[in-house]
Amino acid sequence: MPKGFTAAGTAAGIKKNGKKDLGLIYCEKPATVAGVFTRNRVTAACVALDRKRLAESGVCQAIIVNSGNANCCTGDAGMADALAMANAAASALGIDTQHVMVASTGVIGQRLPVQKVEKAVPELAASLASDRFSDFAESIMTTDTIPKIVTRRGEIDGAAYTVTGIAKGAGMIRPDMATMLCFVCTDIGIGREDLQSIVAETNEKSFNCITIDGDTSTNDTLLVLASGMSDAYIKTAGHKAAFGKLMEEVLVTLAKMIVKDGEGATKLVEISVVNAPSDEDAKKIADTVANSNLVKTAFFGEDANWGRIVAAMGRSGVDFAYDRVDICFNEVRLVENGLYAGPDAEKAASEVLKLPEFTIVLDMKSGGGEAVVWTCDFSLDYVRINADYRS
């Protein structure tokens, strides 16, 4: 684990089912912090609080997170609850409450049972340990079926550093962030502005390239803490690029874990658009295909229904020459210059669809633009999970 960090997770009684629902990350000293948040117009109290603290201080020593309740659309009382949660953590840890950040995930519009949080925090803080990141990862889960932790190690001028990321996702996920929480700890030394620019850039290439159901949450938060407690310190543009690459690897790995564990998902599908008029056009096409219910139900049915892919491309708002388009399922070219390649290709494409992971390549042959979006299939279980979520 990155030097300086400990974590913990416990069941505070917020979730009705008795599962872990309160987590804490702590750094021995105030860490440099950077973050990005949901673009949804309606945001939870914790998002407003973290945005303010990020702008004001630029350092963070602890993050306290609850699942089971989003503390969103709860008005002034909700903001008081978020502050109380931060105060409880600061008080138990003996640190400045301005250096505590807060995150929540769960049902919208109900008051957070903040007394339960306050009651659980002292013991939670006492249990902090460098080997309890998995408890933390469990404590932030909602409809996730597996905890999501990724650790990667890098080196700068011979000095080693570590990056550990923990995320949760599952539903309400789409480009422009998601019901997604992600916390990254690293012991690299880095300035605040460098860290923020790397976080913004790598977020675009990871969490903003995934979709489960096209919905976007009010609580999405990505926070990155750098303790500077290793001997690795970013001094040059080359160092920054190398760290950015490692960070991208961590975030892309977590993002794909989120899609793979999407509500009801049985398949992880990469939509890759190449040779589009522009990168922007490529992204629009990839997004529209990746979010089409008809495309996603066809994936679930293992049906190589390329007509639905074409129909989604056509409504993406991008002007393109359809009679140049090739569509490949992994290596199988099912559509060539806009026309069906025949039953042999379809049979081979159907085999690809049986795989748990595959790529759809949309070759536009109209320029140099490209984009990748990761999506999943749309199953009966997605509907079952979401029709019953609150009951």
Added chain:
Amino acid sequence: MPKGFTAAGTAAGIKKNGKKDLGLIYCEKPATVAGVFTRNRVTAACVALDRKRLAESGVCQAIIVNSGNANCCTGDAGMADALAMANAAASALGIDTQHVMVASTGVIGQRLPVQKVEKAVPELAASLASDRFSDFAESIMTTDTIPKIVTRRGEIDGAAYTVTGIAKGAGMIRPDMATMLCFVCTDIGIGREDLQSIVAETNEKSFNCITIDGDTSTNDTLLVLASGMSDAYIKTAGHKAAFGKLMEEVLVTLAKMIVKDGEGATKLVEISVVNAPSDEDAKKIADTVANSNLVKTAFFGEDANWGRIVAAMGRSGVDFAYDRVDICFNEVRLVENGLYAGPDAEKAASEVLKLPEFTIVLDMKSGGGEAVVWTCDFSLDYVRINADYRS
């Protein structure tokens, strides 16, 4: 039925299951015609053909329609097949092939078995009758469970006229048209430009206000034929307005029938946004809520999950004051000024959700803009139908 029109429908063997799949509408004399088509960048051969004929001649004497095959993404051969279909109808009816329009709906990317069409047309033409519109309505169905016909009568200066509309829908439906075909026959007398403007305007208020799954098809077509064979003739702006109103009633009724018969739908839900900053903003919010999978699965689960409605409003791209928003389920105010109204209101809202039809009113209290969109719930059967569609 409107004077001058006859119709028929038969099974030509295009559908594997032996159901009706070929329909014909005929007018004794060339009728004034107006139409609107899909905005999808990828369009079927029939759409290209009809657009051309609409621009060139402005009259139409017959429409031939097949279901079970969209004749889309079939290249030059597909256009030859569409022309052959028109020629077959023209030849059997002894009319100018330029006055025949064509529509297709079904699977994308497979060649239309045009010989089957050519073989079936003579008998189909021979069976035309003024009481066979229901056969026609059946012949254009795909995953529809009921045929959709609406007839309304109007009067201009004491002279009666009739409007009959036939539509099909079910899946791939969203604002900006749908996998939707609609054919309207009327015996009113009206000029070409007046008819086109009424069709464009009433289409915006009907078919462009519905959604089932957010997907848009390559084949959407609305054609309106006016025979002028009644004694009612449009001479004044008042006449035009009265006819426009009746036409809107016919199209809105058909549009709501389509949503109610949406793939797997169990509920028809009206999303009504009022007091928004502008009509455009209202439409954006209504569309985003009406297309949210999370909102629609909650409707299916009869769960008054207003948090998902709020989250969808927030990602609509509209800037608004969330703390003024009221949300009502029919008469039940569940959210007031952005805050939860409590368990009694929720209990009452849950009763509303058990109804087969209800309205969600989103009162923005921020201006005079408004919009209505009709949607349905998102059920297990939607996924079942669309995972299995081609198999």
